[in-house]
Amino acid sequence: MTMPRHILAPYMATPADVVERMVRLAEVGEGDVVYDLGCGDGRMAIAAGRRGAHAVGVDIEPYWIEQARSNAAAAGVSARVSFEQRDALELDLAPATVVFMYLVQWSTQRVAAQILGQCAVGTRVVSHSFGFDTVAARSETFEDASGQPRTLHLWVAGDNAVGPGADPARGAST
């Protein structure tokens, strides 16, 4: 029997300069374990690998996993960065210190609930475009290199100011 697939978002690429801003916002560095949910061509995981982190990217589409592996090899980060064809909803995110995503509104909230249940206190979560709704996040809006407005949301699991149980009035800023 074929199991139903959960399509969390169509493919849309995050521009390279926005990816760089995401890794800076999450303060990714050596020692981090980064999960890239719906990795597409692997650009977020690869950017994390370039900063010395270990990263795992998952995508439900085999095509993107092939592309991501080839891009990681070209970037020279294959030793630290791996990709798996998986449903992000079936992952165990407990090892993550950083989670990246660019999904859509409903699936971002679905994944936020998964993170809330699985991730350790201090895990930094950065979402391109879509917020977490049920958890307070700090947000920043800016223009990307092509002049298009972009918003990033940061949530730190367990942080009273930016996290579960937070006062949204304290957590929100631009």
Ligand SMILES: C[S@@+](CC[C@H](N)C(=O)[O-])C[C@H]1O[C@@H](n2cnc3c(N)ncnc32)[C@H](O)[C@@H]1O
């Ligand atoms: C908006 S794209 C983001 C791609 C990349 N992270 C970026 O920002 O450039 C969303 C990706 O999620 C993948 N996806 C959709 N549903 C998924 C699921 N259940 N598990 C894993 N990946 C999924 C899609 O195939 C697509 O590549």
